[in-house]
Amino acid sequence: MSEAAKTTRLAGTPTEGQGIDYPGLALNLVGLVAGVAIWWALTAGGAVGLPPPPQVAARFGDVIASGQLATDIMSSLARVLTGFLLGVILAIPVGFVMGWYKVARSLIEPYLQFFRMIPPLAIIPLAIVTMGIDETPKIFVIFLASFLASVVATYQGVISVDKTMINAARVLGAKDMTIFLRVIIPASTPFILVGVRIGLGSAWATLVAAELIAAQSGLGFRMQQAQLYYDLPTIFVSLITIGLLGLAMDRILLVIERRLTVWQERV
Amino acid sequence: MAPKIIFDNVTRRFDLQDAAFIALDRLSLDIADGEFVTVVGPSGCGKSTALNIAAGLLKPSEGTVLVDGKAVEGPGPERGMIFQQYALFPWLTVRQNVEFGLRIKGEEASRRREIAERFIDLVGLRDFADALPKTLSGGMKQRCAIARAYAVDPSILLMDEPFGALDALTRVQLQDQLLDTWSRERRTVMFITHDVDEAVYLANRVIVMAARPGRLKEIIDVPLPYPRTEEIRLSAEFMTIRNRVWQAVYHQ
Numbered sequence: 473m474s475e476a477a478k479t480t481r482l483a484g485t486p487t488e489g490q491g492i493d494y495p496g497l498a499l500n501l502v503g504l505v506a507g508v509a510i511w512w513a514l515t516a517g518g519a520v521g522l523p524p525p526p527q528v529a530a531r532f533g534d535v536i537a538s539g540q541l542a543t544d545i546m547s548s549l550a551r552v553l554t555g556f557l558l559g560v561i562l563a564i565p566v567g568f569v570m571g572w573y574k575v576a577r578s579l580i581e582p583y584l585q586f587f588r589m590i591p592p593l594a595i596i597p598l599a600i601v602t603m604g605i606d607e608t609p610k611i612f613v614i615f616l617a618s619f620l621a622s623v624v625a626t627y628q629g630v631i632s633v634d635k636t637m638i639n640a641a642r643v644l645g646a647k648d649m650t651i652f653l654r655v656i657i658p659a660s661t662p663f664i665l666v667g668v669r670i671g672l673g674s675a676w677a678t679l680v681a682a683e684l685i686a687a688q689s690g691l692g693f694r695m696q697q698a699q700l701y702y703d704l705p706t707i708f709v710s711l712i713t714i715g716l717l718g719l720a721m722d723r724i725l726l727v728i729e730r731r732l733t734v735w736q737e738r739v
Numbered sequence: 740m741a742p743k744i745i746f747d748n749v750t751r752r753f754d755l756q757d758a759a760f761i762a763l764d765r766l767s768l769d770i771a772d773g774e775f776v777t778v779v780g781p782s783g784c785g786k787s788t789a790l791n792i793a794a795g796l797l798k799p800s801e802g803t804v805l806v807d808g809k810a811v812e813g814p815g816p817e818r819g820m821i822f823q824q825y826a827l828f829p830w831l832t833v834r835q836n837v838e839f840g841l842r843i844k845g846e847e848a849s850r851r852r853e854i855a856e857r858f859i860d861l862v863g864l865r866d867f868a869d870a871l872p873k874t875l876s877g878g879m880k881q882r883c884a885i886a887r888a889y890a891v892d893p894s895i896l897l898m899d900e901p902f903g904a905l906d907a908l909t910r911v912q913l914q915d916q917l918l919d920t921w922s923r924e925r926r927t928v929m930f931i932t933h934d935v936d937e938a939v940y941l942a943n944r945v946i947v948m949a950a951r952p953g954r955l956k957e958i959i960d961v962p963l964p965y966p967r968t969e970e971i972r973l974s975a976e977f978m979t980i981r982n983r984v985w986q987a988v989y990h991q
C-alpha cells in the first residue's frame with residue numbers, strides 16, 4: 473500500500489495547481505490580438521466615433537515621455553495603497569477580536585452590518601464636506617471600503633475554525649495564547665486573504681471614483697480633465713492603465729494567497 | 740495497584756429548553772494502569788461525553804474523574820486524545836504535526852526532531868514525514884494523529900471512534916498496528932467504537948453502555964492473549980465473547 477501511495481504523492485504534489493497552462497495562455501493571447509484587431513477595424517474607417525489603436529498608442533508614448541503618466545500612477549497608487557493598507561491593518565485585529573470574544577462581536581457587529589450597506593462612494597460627499605478636498609477624504613473612503621471587506625472575512629474565518637482542531641491543540645497542552653497564534657491565525661488565513669483581495673478590488677474601484685470628484689492629479693482626475701476637452705485617446709489611456717494596474721495588483725495578491733495556503737485541500 | 744483512571748459517580752446534564760437532559764448518569768468505573776478498555780453502546784449513550792470529561796474538555800455536573808488519584812481539572816498532555824475526524828493541523832507537515840505538542844512543552848529542536856522521528860517510524864509514516872495532510876489517505880492521517888498523541892508521552896490515550904471513518908480493510912490494519920504500538924509503548928487506553936468486533940479484538944475489557952439515560956450497563960472481560968492475531972479473531976472463543984457483547988449492546 474505504501475509504495476502505491478508514494479507514487480501517487482510524487483505524481484500529485486509538485487505540479488498541483490502550479491504548472492503553467494501554455495495552451496491556455498496561447499488562447500488568451502489570440503483573444504487579445506483578435507480584440508485589438510476588431511477595435512482597429514471598427515475605428516479605422518471612422519465608422520465608430522472612437523480613437524483607433526495607433527492613436528491611443530501614440531498618446532501612451534506622449535504621456536510616458538512627458539512623465540505625466542508616471543505622476544498620475546504614483547498619486548493614484550499612493551492613495552490606494554495607503555487606504556488599503558490602513559484598512560487591512562485595522563481589519564485583521566478587529567476581525568480577530570470579534571471572532572474570539574462574544575462581547576466584542578455583539579458590540580461591533582451592528583455598525584459593521586450598517587456600514588456594509590452603504591456603498592463607499594456614498595460617503596464621499598460627507599467626507600469632502602468634513603475633511604476638505606485634499607488627500608484625506610479620498611484615503612478615508614478607500615480605507616473604509618477595504619476595512620469593511622477585510623473585517624468581515626477575518627471574523628468569518630475565526631468563527632469557522634474547526635472546534636475539534638482547537639480541542640486537539642488543548643489536549644496537546646496548548647493554552648489560549650498558543651491556540652490563538654498557532655491554530656486560529658493559520659486556520660483563518662485563507663479567509664483573511666480572500667477578504668484582502670476583495671478589499672483591494674473595492675479600494676481600487678473607490679479610488680477612481682473619488683478622483684473623478686475632486687483631485688489635482690491621478691488617473692481618475694486625468695480622465696475627468698480629458699472629458700472636458702473631448703480628449704478620447706487620454707480617456708482610453710487612463711482606462712487601460714487602471715485596468716492593468718488593478719489586474720497586476722490582484723495577481724500579486726493571488727500569488728501570495730496561493731503561497732500561504734498551499735496546505736488547503738482544493739476541490 | 741491503584742487504578743489509573745477512576746470515574747467516580749460521574750453525571751453530566753445538558754440544559755435543553757424545557758428540561759435538563761441526562762447524557763451520563765452516575766458512571767463509576769475503574770481502569771487499571773496499562774489496560775486497554777473499549778467502550779461500546781448505542782448512539783447517544785454518553786460515550787463521547789464520558790471521554791471528553793476524562794480529557795478535561797467537558798466538566799461533569801456531578802462526581803469526578805481521577806487520574807493517578809488527582810481530580811481532572813482541564814486538558815493536559817498526560818492524557819492524549821485521538822479524534823474520529825483526525826483533527827490534524829492542515830498547514831503543518833506530518834513531522835510538524837507530531838512536533839506540535841513537543842514545541843508547547845518547550846523541547847529543543849534537536850530533541851523534538853528525534854522524538855518525532857521515532858513515532859513517525861513507529862506508525863510507518865517515515866516516507867511521508869514532510870508531506871502535508873492533504874496528500875495523505877484517511878488511514879495515514881489517523882496514523883499521524885496517533886504519532887502526534889504519542890509524541891508528548893501521555894500515560895493515557897483517549898480515542899473517540901478513531902477508525903470510524905475508515906474502510907473495513909484499513910480499519911483491520913490499523914487495529915493491528917495500534918495493538919503493536921501499544922504493546923511496545925504501553926499506555927492506558929480508553930477506546931470508543933461502534934464496532935463490536937473491534938471492541939472485542941482490541942480490549943482487555945469491554946464496557947457496554949446503555950442509553951436514556953446514558954449509563955454503564957455491563958463490563959465484559961476478554962480473556963484472550965496478546966498479541967491478538969487473525970487466528971484469535973476467527974476462534975470460537977472470540978465468537979462467544981463477541982456474541983455476549985452483541986447481546987448486551989443490541990438487546991437492552
Ligand SMILES: Nc1ncnc2c1ncn2[C@@H]1O[C@H](COP(=O)(O)OP(=O)(O)OP(=O)(O)O)[C@@H](O)[C@H]1O
Pocket residue numbers: 753754760761762781782783784785786787788789953
Ligand atoms: N453540547 C451538548 N448539548 C446538548 N446535548 C448534548 C451535547 N453533547 C451531547 N449531548 C447529548 O448527550 C447525549 C450523549 O452524547 P454523546 O456524544 O456522549 O453520545 P455518544 O455515545 O458519543 O454517541 P455517538 O455514538 O453517536 O457518538 C446525546 O443524546 C447528545 O444529544
Ligand SMILES: [Mg+2]
Pocket residue numbers: 786787788899
Ligand atoms: Mg460520540
